[in-house]
Amino acid sequence: MGGIAAVTSVRTFRNQESQDIEPTMTFPVPVDAVLCSLKARIDGRELIAVAAPKEEARETYEVAIDGGRSAVLHEELISSELAWKQFTMPNSEGS
DSSP states (O other), X not given: OOOOOXXXXXXXXXXXXXXXXXXXXXXXXXXXXXXXXXXXXXXXXXXXXXXXXXXXXXXXXXHHHHTTOOEXXXXXXXXXXXXXXEXXXXXXXXX
């Protein structure tokens, strides 16, 4: 039986491309890990994740980006790898 750990990770990214991009970050986790919260700060705005069924989450993400809004999508790729996708990351010149 494993222990319990609360882990906080702070990452800072800057888009140095000439246009906005849709970055994806993947990170390994133990097979039995549970993600309890996810927050992203984009251009000074804090986005707080809400758990939803996969299809509903994907649809919410697509609607947001189609409407020109910032959005973050978190998905489990396989049982031990998570992915975080953000739309859009403005270029550094526009920030």
